[in-house]
Each structure stands twice: as C-alpha cells, then as structure tokens.
Amino acid sequence: MKLPEFSVKRKVTASMITMILVIVGFIAFSRLGLDFFPDLEFPTVSIITIYRGASPEDIEKTITKPIEQIVSSIVRVKKVSSISAEGASVVTVEFEWGTNLDFAAQDIRDQISLYRNQLPEGANDPLVFKFNLGQMPVIFYGITAQRPTAELKKLIEDEVAPRLERLDGVASARVFSTDIREIQVNVDKAALESRNLSLDRIIAALRMENLNLPAGYVLERQSDYLVRTLAEFESLDDIRKTVIGQTPRGELIYLSDVAEVVDGLKETRYLGRIQKEKGVFLIVNKRSGANTAQVGDRVKKELEKIIPTLPSDVKFFAAMDQADMIKRVIHRTFDTAWQGALLAIILIFLFLRDWRPTLTIALAIPLSIITTFIALYAAGYTINLLTLGGLTLGVGMLVDNAIVVIENTFRHIEMGKAAASAAIVGASEVGMAITASTLTTIIVFLPVVFSTGITAKLTQGLALSVAFSLIASLFVALSIVPLLSSLFFRSQGGNPRPVKKQFEGPRRLYRRLLTSVLRHRARVLTAALLLFLVSVGLIPIIGTEFMPSGDRRMILLKVKMPVGTALEETDRVVAMIEDLMIRQPEVQMVSSQVGSASEEDPTDLASGFAATGPHEAIIWVGLVPKEKRKRLDVMILEDIRKKLPRLENVKIEAIDMSQMFLGTQSPVEIKIFGKEIPVLKEIADNIVKQIQDIRGLRDITHTFSAGRPEYQIYIDRERAARLGLTVNQVASTLQTATLGRVATRYRQGGEEVDVRVWFKDKYRKNLRQVLTTPLVTPLNKTITLDQVIDLKRGEGPIQIIRENQARKVSVTANVFGRDIGSVTKEIKSRLASLERSLPPGYFIEYGGQYEQMQDAFKTLAVAFVLAVILVYMVMASQFESFLHPFVIMFTIPLGLIGVVFGLLIAGKTINLPVWIGFILLAGIAVNNGIVMIDYINQLWRRGIMEKREAIIEGAVTRLRPVLLTALTTILGLLPMALSRTTGSEMRSPLAITVLSGLTATTFLTLFIIPSIYSLVERVSFKDVK
Known part of the structure; x- marks a missing residue:
C-alpha cells in the first residue's frame, strides 16, 4: 500500500500520526536554543604568557620563539602566529578544521609543561585556552557611581556578581576595573642604604613571616589534636612590624623603619570610562550549550531585582546585549517567514479560487516547519540566523510538492473521478516526480555539508534546515495532503470548475507562443546563448566580498x-x-x-x-x-x-565587529615577511604610500609602530662575579626597584591582595636614583647598581609579529563604498612592480577577509560542480536516460542570467550567501524541467499522441503547476529579499539570488527546455501553424 493510499484509507491512523508530529514538534521547538550564530569553535588555541616589564625583543627571544618551536611539532598544525609585545607573549596555533581541540589544547599544555622550568624568572605560567563564539559575553555592562572605583568594584563583586553566577546557564560574572587594591611597601632608598639592607632582604623576610603551616597532630587524653602554626599577617601593622634585619649592636630593624606600608591601588597603565565617567565593567558569560537568549533574560530579570537594593548613585549601561540582538534577529526573520507564507497562500487562492485546496496547501507550511524542528533538535542544532534563514528560504518551496499533488488531484476531479480516488491517483501519479525534484534540491547541499572549514560550519545549519523542511514537505504532500483532499474536496458533479475556465486564457496564449518559439527554435536558442554570455561578462562588474557586513x-x-x-x-x-x-x-x-x-x-x-x-x-x-x-x-x-x-x-x-565573529578583522591585509624589522617597516611605508589614494580604502595603517625610546642595561658579568653576584640578582633588583615585586599575599575577609615591594615614587621614577639602588654582596658589602652595569640609550619595537616562525609586518585597511575583490585587485596591480623589486628573503601575501573569501569561493566552486553532477545523476536515475537529464540541466545557466541581473539591480556583491543561493538554485531550477519533461514522456510512452503533440500538450498542461510552484517560491522569498531589518544583511543576498534566478529560469524554461528537448529528439515544427 502506497503512502497516499494508506493516508486516505486509514484516516484515523494518519490523523493520529499527524497529531503526534505536531506535539513532538512543539516540544522540540520549546527546547531548541536561541543563538545569533551556530556555536562555532574556531580551530585555534592561544598561549598567553605575561612577563611584566620585559621588552618585545626579550619576549620574542625568551618566550615566543621557544613556544613556537614546541607547538610547531604537534600534529595537524596549519599555522603558528605570534605577537611579542611589551610584557606579554601571545602565540596562536591554528589547526586543520575537524581537529579535536580538547586533545590539541591538552597536547600543547603537556608540551609547554616541559618548558615551564626554562621560563625567565618573573614570567607567569603560560595560559592555554581555545576560543569559540559561545565564549563571547552574553551581556556586557558599564557601571558608574559617585564613589571611588575600588569601592564600586567591591560592591559589584559582593552584591551583584555572586547572584548572577547562581543563575541557570551563567558560567561567570566578572568585574573589571582600572582600580585594583594592592598593599604597597614603599621603600625609602636612603633608609635602606643606611642600614646596609637590600630589597631582596625585605622580600625574603615578608615571605618567611607570612605563613600558616600544619604541624601534624598530638595525642592527649585519648584524643587527637591537630597542630597548626598560625603566623599570617592579620593587619597592616603586622606587616609594618616584620623584622627585616639587625643593627651591628643587635637592635631589631622593622619594616616600618625603612618603608611606608599603605593600602593603595595597583599602578595600572590604563584608564576606563563609561559615558565619560570612571566606572567598572561587568561581563557575563554563559555555559557551553546554554540558550543565549534565555540566559540574557534571566540576567536582566535578576538585575531588575538587584538594582533597587543598591545605592541610588549606581547606574548600569548596557554596552553589549547579545540576548536582545538575537531576539530581534529571530523575530525579524520569523516576520519575513510568515509574510512570505501569507503572500504564497494568497497567490494560491487567486490561482485556484477555492478555499478548500488553498487551506490544504496552507496547512502544509506549518506542518512541514513543525516537523523540521524535530529534525533540528535531534541533530543538535539551535535556532539561529542560519537555520532560521534556511527555514525562511524554504517557506515558499514547502508548498511546491503540495501544489503539484493538489493540481493533479484537481485534474482528476475535473475528469470526473471521486474525491478519494482522485486524491490517491493524483498523489501517486506525481509521487516519483516530486520525490526526484525534492532530492535534486536536497542533494545540492551534500558537497557543502561534507566539506570542511568555516564555509562548511556557516552553511551546514542552513543547508540541513532547508533539507529537513523539504523532506518534511514531501512527507506532508504524499500523506497529509491526500488525506485532507479526500475530506475537503468535492466531486465534479458534471459542473465545469471555474479554475479550469479561468486558466484557459493563459494556456491558449502560452500554446501560441510556444508553437511560434518551436518553429524558430534556432533563433531563440541563439538569443538565449547570447544573453547567457552577456550575463557572464557582467559578473566582474558585480564585485566580491567574503560576507556582507x-x-x-x-x-x-x-x-x-x-x-x-x-x-x-x-x-x-x-x-x-x-x-x-x-x-x-x-x-x-x-x-x-x-x-x-x-x-x-x-x-x-x-x-x-x-x-x-x-x-x-x-x-x-x-x-x-x-x-x-x-x-x-x-x-x-x-x-x-x-x-x-x-x-x-x-x-x-x-x-569591523560583524567580521570578528567570523575570525577575521581587517577587510584588507597585506602581509610582508622578512628577517629585519627596519626593512619590513620600510616596505610597509612604501606600500602605504602607493595605495593611500585608492578609492574606497579607509583607515590605512601598518602593524609596526615607531621605535619606543628605552634605556638598555647591560650587566658586566665579570665585575658582578668578582663581587659574588649573579646576573639574576642584579636584574631582579633592578626590576623590583622600578616595577616592584609581589612578595606575598595579604588575606582579609576572604579577599586576597598582593603585597608589592618597591621604591617610593621619587626614587623609582628617577633614573639616577634607580642606578644607585643598593646591592648587598655575600660578604655583606653594599655596592650600587651602577657599579656592575653599563647603560645605553636606544629604541625598541613596540611589538613583534610573527607567522610560521618568520617576522611579519601587516598593512591593513577598511573598505567603504567598494567591494573587497575589486579593491584587492587594484592593490595587487599597484604593488606588482614593488613585489618584483623586494630584497631576497622578503615576500608579500594577501590575508584578511580577502584570504577567507578566496578559500571559501574555491570550496563553494567545487561544491557547486559536485552539486550539478549529483543533480544530473539523480535525474538520470529517475528518467533512466542520459539524454533527458542533460536537456533539463540547461535550466541552471538560465538561472545565472537572472542572478547576475538581480544582483546588479539590487546593488549586491557576490559573497558567501550568494554562493549558497546559487548552489540551492541549481537544485530548484531543474524542478520545473523535471515536471514538464516527465509528463511529456508519459504522454508519448502511453501512445496517446506523437512526440510533437506531446511536447506542446505536456508543456501546456504543466503550465499551471510550473507557474504556481515558481510564483509561490518567488513570493515566499520576496519579504526576505526586501528586508532591511537586523540580520537582513545575511538573508537578503541569499533570497535575491534564488528569487531572481528562479524568476529567469521559470519563464525561460517554458520555452527553452521544450526547444532543446525537441532538438535532441529531432522533432521538427517547421510545418506547424
């Protein structure tokens, strides 16, 4: 028993199956997460090492290069890049897509743990972490108040952050401020010298005097008692009373004798403001897999309860609210979906002039979408810009299968059959054709789904949502539509249906036009070829970019x-x-x-x-x-x-914030590789001069900053050794004198605060005073720092950037009013002579969004070719012919004509959504050809008429379903194409591509496909009037 027959004859069973799908679909929908993008995990791992006060060149030599060498040997590493800046090293390892990043990150941690002992003294342990879009803040608040920032920070940390972190789905609520509490030991240099002491002595004393240690246990009266030594500092006075030495007469020297101990603020080299006022930042992150929109709503509801309990001067400003943005995008996308569905339904009613078939077809849309939610939930997807965009894209197509079934059912009713019989025969007769057309639409995404890289990650959700919805629509068309048709439709009863009479006019007109075209098919096909060649020639004018901003x-x-x-x-x-x-x-x-x-x-x-x-x-x-x-x-x-x-x-x-979500920042990046930084800078300066007048370029700059003035201190190893001092002792003393060193931690009320030892401002910020810092030799002799060092003045780079273990300087720029492809083409032309004259060992590469665009377009071009081949194979299997599918394939280049002119009229560029739309069009465009050629073959094989008559009659008979399916898809996409709301930048180019391509291929197919079919079948129409 076929599916249509089962549905019509087992009405109750079919109805219950439908209800089950609806109920499960609503449950799945309620559990689907809401996100802006899918949870993209870029295959990159970053290693960050802080070495406070170190120059970029020292960072590169002692930290960056060794880490680069270590991570380069790990399997599946694609690229290693690094930044050596003042006080910090960042090494970013890019792996091949598909690498298990948890294992990769653990490999890196294991390898770096072996190197940790070789890190310079004073450098922090390397921090290894991986990044995905799920780690972006859900909400980012700026908070101001009429009180000291440190006090505000503590208030938010105590009263706000803990309550937010208890919320379901919240991973962390972090508070950042420019004012960080610190206990500062400000040493008087003169007092230190007079007592023959050193900074190292103070640090050692503080570390030894501030501790709690377990001392085992004792047995007393048959009971065990733990023994602990409690000697941690309990107040600032305890710190001040720390003994740091003795005078020659045996008198104790206290810390307070040589230093001031103050509860102050950490010296930072940055300032933060919100609305021109000092304040703190509150960043809320969600747990992996949590629903972004729901987490954001919970945070805002909790803040509504918290804010009234805070002092009245505390004000919150939302700097970023992902939850609000996601809901806006989702709501706007839903709006375009229902608007498209409504337009499609109105068109169906205007065609059929009967509420029964219109209602039957209209029910196919929600039933198909609800069933799709089940598949999306089972596949682990969320409702995001891409999956919902796929559903919106498919709204117009969801009714195609139902329309073909309804139209064929109508035709059988017009022939006098009973409603139930017409429903079974009508659905069964076109079952293979709509299955094949659905498969051709779905199969085009197969190469995309199984590809790799960011292109695949961005398109898989959209592709699968389209595929799931079309599979659901096929099931609805072959099961629920026949069931509803048998219930709603009435038999002909001998009265001619108004639809048949109304559509006779367009059919007669089409018959005359088609007959005329077939008589002059050579001219028509030549004109179509010329139109195709013109559209191909116009492609370079359109322009290209990776993603619309x-x-x-x-x-x-x-x-x-x-x-x-x-x-x-x-x-x-x-x-x-x-x-x-x-x-x-x-x-x-x-x-x-x-x-x-x-x-x-x-x-x-x-x-x-x-x-x-x-x-x-x-x-x-x-x-x-x-x-x-x-x-x-x-x-x-x-x-x-x-x-x-x-x-x-x-x-x-x-x-560009929109492109940062895709792992890139600069639209234009010219990467210059070489060994010597001055040469790289010279080349970068020349490039900036040569491209600065290119139309559309903005914010041109390069990553090399002018040399920073610095004092370079060289330790005389021989003199230091004679005095019993090591290089490390001399260097660390200098570091402590200026930057200070954290000697220990002071605990108070659950808070841990650094205790930093350094000279008073008047000493540590004066070079002459720093150079006379006292050093105590092993023989207890006091010398000054300038006795074991040489001082030179120079310049050092502000940062050193490397890629694949080679130094790099990048020239970057933004683009306004032009596409990236044409701008980069002009840049390459301008720099051609410069590239040829580069010194040996220096070369240029093009990165940024252009590099991503090139990689994506190559991937999609291969996917498109494979999609076309797969579509042909499906049709060849259906027709059991190699020739007829070849005829139908001509609908694809016809679609290109519409796409090119559609993009030019809309002012859009060729980008990732456009490519996806064109790949989808390859599957849709052939559907009308399949329906038409399949029916022509049926008429001829049944012996009803000759091939010549079958071509005309088959095309004319299928005019109504061809126009109806195409127009419903076109109208379904119209709101999406015209949308200018939040998120439309991604949806609109995709819809315009499919809409314009389908418009062209539909109307050209009505004439071109019969012409090519008659040509390959060698059917002449010269004598037809």
Missing part, C-alpha cells in the same frame, strides 16, 4: 598615537572623540579603555585589537536598534570620520 549596533574604534605618548595625553584625545560620539543622535552609550589592560585580562591580547600600551585606546560606541535609526553603522562611522578634527600623528582605525 552586518549592522552590529556597535562601532569599535582603535586610537593610535606616537609610541611613547603619555597615558594622560592619549586620554585627552580619547575624551575629545567621546564628546563627538555622544553628540550623535544614534549613539546610546560610549565607553573607552585607554592603555593596555592585558595584566588584568590576558585573554584580551588574543583578540588582536587590544591596546598595546599607553599610546593606544579602544572606544566602544553602542547604537540604538537598527529599526530606530535612519543610518547604518557604516554610514555613521563615515560621518564621524569626516567630523573628526585632523590631529597630527593620531590614527583612528575602525574595527
């Missing part, structure tokens, strides 16, 4: 000033930019970070856009929702660029 409701700016600029001067310029930003009507919130915060949040270094020193700053600009403003973020940014005053030696660079 999305409006992220946030502008991220990086301010760069000359190296060596004081923090206060950088802050003055940033305040000026903040004033301009706040005056923009679309701006909701402005926060800034001046200087580097890498010591407080080392993972920030791995992002690649963090400020590297006091001469740099990051400004976050939060915008009102896209629907509430007239300008896109890129337009606002361009306006700000024009309004900013021309400041000498100040560079302001915009960072």
Whole structure:
C-alpha cells in the first residue's frame, strides 16, 4: 500500500500520526536554543604568557620563539602566529578544521609543561585556552557611581556578581576595573642604604613571616589534636612590624623603619570610562550549550531585582546585549517567514479560487516547519540566523510538492473521478516526480555539508534546515495532503470548475507562443546563448566580498598615537572623540579603555585589537536598534570620520565587529615577511604610500609602530662575579626597584591582595636614583647598581609579529563604498612592480577577509560542480536516460542570467550567501524541467499522441503547476529579499539570488527546455501553424 493510499484509507491512523508530529514538534521547538550564530569553535588555541616589564625583543627571544618551536611539532598544525609585545607573549596555533581541540589544547599544555622550568624568572605560567563564539559575553555592562572605583568594584563583586553566577546557564560574572587594591611597601632608598639592607632582604623576610603551616597532630587524653602554626599577617601593622634585619649592636630593624606600608591601588597603565565617567565593567558569560537568549533574560530579570537594593548613585549601561540582538534577529526573520507564507497562500487562492485546496496547501507550511524542528533538535542544532534563514528560504518551496499533488488531484476531479480516488491517483501519479525534484534540491547541499572549514560550519545549519523542511514537505504532500483532499474536496458533479475556465486564457496564449518559439527554435536558442554570455561578462562588474557586513549596533574604534605618548595625553584625545560620539543622535552609550589592560585580562591580547600600551585606546560606541535609526553603522562611522578634527600623528582605525565573529578583522591585509624589522617597516611605508589614494580604502595603517625610546642595561658579568653576584640578582633588583615585586599575599575577609615591594615614587621614577639602588654582596658589602652595569640609550619595537616562525609586518585597511575583490585587485596591480623589486628573503601575501573569501569561493566552486553532477545523476536515475537529464540541466545557466541581473539591480556583491543561493538554485531550477519533461514522456510512452503533440500538450498542461510552484517560491522569498531589518544583511543576498534566478529560469524554461528537448529528439515544427 502506497503512502497516499494508506493516508486516505486509514484516516484515523494518519490523523493520529499527524497529531503526534505536531506535539513532538512543539516540544522540540520549546527546547531548541536561541543563538545569533551556530556555536562555532574556531580551530585555534592561544598561549598567553605575561612577563611584566620585559621588552618585545626579550619576549620574542625568551618566550615566543621557544613556544613556537614546541607547538610547531604537534600534529595537524596549519599555522603558528605570534605577537611579542611589551610584557606579554601571545602565540596562536591554528589547526586543520575537524581537529579535536580538547586533545590539541591538552597536547600543547603537556608540551609547554616541559618548558615551564626554562621560563625567565618573573614570567607567569603560560595560559592555554581555545576560543569559540559561545565564549563571547552574553551581556556586557558599564557601571558608574559617585564613589571611588575600588569601592564600586567591591560592591559589584559582593552584591551583584555572586547572584548572577547562581543563575541557570551563567558560567561567570566578572568585574573589571582600572582600580585594583594592592598593599604597597614603599621603600625609602636612603633608609635602606643606611642600614646596609637590600630589597631582596625585605622580600625574603615578608615571605618567611607570612605563613600558616600544619604541624601534624598530638595525642592527649585519648584524643587527637591537630597542630597548626598560625603566623599570617592579620593587619597592616603586622606587616609594618616584620623584622627585616639587625643593627651591628643587635637592635631589631622593622619594616616600618625603612618603608611606608599603605593600602593603595595597583599602578595600572590604563584608564576606563563609561559615558565619560570612571566606572567598572561587568561581563557575563554563559555555559557551553546554554540558550543565549534565555540566559540574557534571566540576567536582566535578576538585575531588575538587584538594582533597587543598591545605592541610588549606581547606574548600569548596557554596552553589549547579545540576548536582545538575537531576539530581534529571530523575530525579524520569523516576520519575513510568515509574510512570505501569507503572500504564497494568497497567490494560491487567486490561482485556484477555492478555499478548500488553498487551506490544504496552507496547512502544509506549518506542518512541514513543525516537523523540521524535530529534525533540528535531534541533530543538535539551535535556532539561529542560519537555520532560521534556511527555514525562511524554504517557506515558499514547502508548498511546491503540495501544489503539484493538489493540481493533479484537481485534474482528476475535473475528469470526473471521486474525491478519494482522485486524491490517491493524483498523489501517486506525481509521487516519483516530486520525490526526484525534492532530492535534486536536497542533494545540492551534500558537497557543502561534507566539506570542511568555516564555509562548511556557516552553511551546514542552513543547508540541513532547508533539507529537513523539504523532506518534511514531501512527507506532508504524499500523506497529509491526500488525506485532507479526500475530506475537503468535492466531486465534479458534471459542473465545469471555474479554475479550469479561468486558466484557459493563459494556456491558449502560452500554446501560441510556444508553437511560434518551436518553429524558430534556432533563433531563440541563439538569443538565449547570447544573453547567457552577456550575463557572464557582467559578473566582474558585480564585485566580491567574503560576507556582507552586518549592522552590529556597535562601532569599535582603535586610537593610535606616537609610541611613547603619555597615558594622560592619549586620554585627552580619547575624551575629545567621546564628546563627538555622544553628540550623535544614534549613539546610546560610549565607553573607552585607554592603555593596555592585558595584566588584568590576558585573554584580551588574543583578540588582536587590544591596546598595546599607553599610546593606544579602544572606544566602544553602542547604537540604538537598527529599526530606530535612519543610518547604518557604516554610514555613521563615515560621518564621524569626516567630523573628526585632523590631529597630527593620531590614527583612528575602525574595527569591523560583524567580521570578528567570523575570525577575521581587517577587510584588507597585506602581509610582508622578512628577517629585519627596519626593512619590513620600510616596505610597509612604501606600500602605504602607493595605495593611500585608492578609492574606497579607509583607515590605512601598518602593524609596526615607531621605535619606543628605552634605556638598555647591560650587566658586566665579570665585575658582578668578582663581587659574588649573579646576573639574576642584579636584574631582579633592578626590576623590583622600578616595577616592584609581589612578595606575598595579604588575606582579609576572604579577599586576597598582593603585597608589592618597591621604591617610593621619587626614587623609582628617577633614573639616577634607580642606578644607585643598593646591592648587598655575600660578604655583606653594599655596592650600587651602577657599579656592575653599563647603560645605553636606544629604541625598541613596540611589538613583534610573527607567522610560521618568520617576522611579519601587516598593512591593513577598511573598505567603504567598494567591494573587497575589486579593491584587492587594484592593490595587487599597484604593488606588482614593488613585489618584483623586494630584497631576497622578503615576500608579500594577501590575508584578511580577502584570504577567507578566496578559500571559501574555491570550496563553494567545487561544491557547486559536485552539486550539478549529483543533480544530473539523480535525474538520470529517475528518467533512466542520459539524454533527458542533460536537456533539463540547461535550466541552471538560465538561472545565472537572472542572478547576475538581480544582483546588479539590487546593488549586491557576490559573497558567501550568494554562493549558497546559487548552489540551492541549481537544485530548484531543474524542478520545473523535471515536471514538464516527465509528463511529456508519459504522454508519448502511453501512445496517446506523437512526440510533437506531446511536447506542446505536456508543456501546456504543466503550465499551471510550473507557474504556481515558481510564483509561490518567488513570493515566499520576496519579504526576505526586501528586508532591511537586523540580520537582513545575511538573508537578503541569499533570497535575491534564488528569487531572481528562479524568476529567469521559470519563464525561460517554458520555452527553452521544450526547444532543446525537441532538438535532441529531432522533432521538427517547421510545418506547424
């Protein structure tokens, strides 16, 4: 018993199966997570090592290079890149896609653990972590108050963060501030010298005097008693009373004799502001697999309860709210879906003029979507921009199979059959055809699903949601639609149906046009070929980019000033930019970070856009929702660029937030490789000069900063050895004198605070005083630092960037008003002569979004070719012919004509969504040809008519289902194509591609496919009138 027959004859069973699918579908939908993107885990692992005060060259030599050599030997490593900056090393290891990152990260930890003992003294243990989009903050708040920042930080840490961390799905609620509590031992250099003591002596004493140690147990009166030594500092006075030595007369020397002990704030080289006020930042992260939207809602609801209990001066500003953004995107996508479905249903009613078949077809949409939710839940997917985009894309196609079944059922009713019989025969007759057409649409995604790389990760969810929905629609068309048809439809009863009469006019017109085209098929096919060649020639005009830039409701700016600029001067310029930003009507919130915060949040270094020193700053600009403003973020940014005053030696660079989610930042990146940094800088400067006048380029800069002034201290090993001093003793004393050294930790009320030993400001910030720092030899003789060192003045790089163990300088730029492909092509043309004249050992590569685009397009081009081959194979299996599928394949180049003109009219570029749309079009375009050729073959093989008559009659008979299925898909995609709401940047190009391609291939198929079919079958129409 076939499925249509089973559904019609076993109505109750079929109805119960339908109800089960609906109930399970709603349960699956309620449990599906909401995210912006799928949970992308980029195959990268970062190793961050903090070595406070070390120069970039020292970092490169002692930390970065050894780690690079260690990780390069690990299997499946694709690329190793690194940044050696002041006080920090970041090594990023990129693996092949598909690598198990948990195992890879553990391999790296194991390898680095062997190297840990070779790290310089004072360097922190390397931090190894992997990144995925799920680690992005769910909510990022700026908090201000009319009180000291340290006090505000403690308030948020005590009253807010713990309550948020108890919420279901919340992994952490971290509080960041520029003011960090620290117990500071400010040593008086003169007092230290007079008592013949050293800084090392103070540090050793503090470490030895601040401890709690277990001492076993004793037995007393048949009971065991634990014994513990409790000697930790309980107050600042305990620290002050620490004995650090004795006078020659045996008198004790206390710490308070040579130093001030204060409860102060850690000396930081950065400032943070929210709405031009000092404050703290609260960053909330979710657990892996948690529903982003639900976690965000829980956090906001909890904050609504917490905020009234806080002091009235505490104010919260949302700098980033992923949950709100996700819900906006999802709601807007749902809107385009139901709008498309409504348009498709209205069209069906206008065609059929009967509520019964219209209702039957309309029910196919929700039933197919609900069934799709079951498959998405079982496959472990979430509802995100891509999976929901796939469902929206499929809304118009979901009714195609139902339309073909209903139309054929109608035809049998018009022939006088009973409704139940017509439902069974009508569905069974077209069952193979709609199964084949569904398979051709689904199978085009097979190469994409089984490909690798970020392209596959971004498209798999969309592809599978389309596939699941179409499989569901096929099941609904062959089971539920026949069931509803048998219940709703009425037999003909001898009265001619109005639909048949109304559609006779278009059929007669089409018959005349088709007959005329077949008589002049050579001219028509030549014209079609010329049109195809013209469209191919227009492709370079369209332009290319990796992904369309999305409006992220946030502008991220990086301010760069000359190296060596004081923090206060950088802050003055940033305040000026903040004033301009706040005056923009679309701006909701402005926060800034001046200087580097890498010591407080080392993972920030791995992002690649963090400020590297006091001469740099990051400004976050939060915008009102896209629907509430007239300008896109890129337009606002361009306006700000024009309004900013021309400041000498100040560079302001915009960072594309929408592309950061895809693992890249700069649209344009020119990578220069070589050995010597001065040569790399010279080449980079030449490149900047040659490309700076290219139209569309903005924010041109390179990653090499001017040399930072520095004093270089060389230790005289021989003199130090004669005095019994090691290089390490001399270097660590110098480090303690200026940067200070954490001697121990002070515990108070559950809080642990660093105890830092250093000289008073008047000593440690004066070079002459630093050079006369006392050193005590093993013979208890006091000397000064300048007796064992030589001092030179020089310059050092602010950071050293390497890739695959070679030094690199990158020239980067943003693009405005042009596509990346054409801009990069012009850049390559400009730099051709420079590349040929590079010194031996130096070469140029192109990275950034262009590199990603090239990789993605190659992957998708191969996927498209394989998709076309698979479509042909499916059709060959259905027709048991090699020739007829070949005829139908001509619908694909016909679709290209529509795509090219559609993109040109809409002003879109060729990007990843467009490629996906064209691959999908390869599966859709052949469907009308399948239905038409299949019916022509049926008429001819049954002996009803000759081939010539069968071609015309088959095409004319299938006109109604061909137009109806195509137009419902086109109208279903129309709201998606015209959408300008949040998230439409990804959906719109995809919809325009399918819509314009399908429009062209539908109307051209009506004439071109019969013409080619008649040509290969050698059927002449010259004598037909």
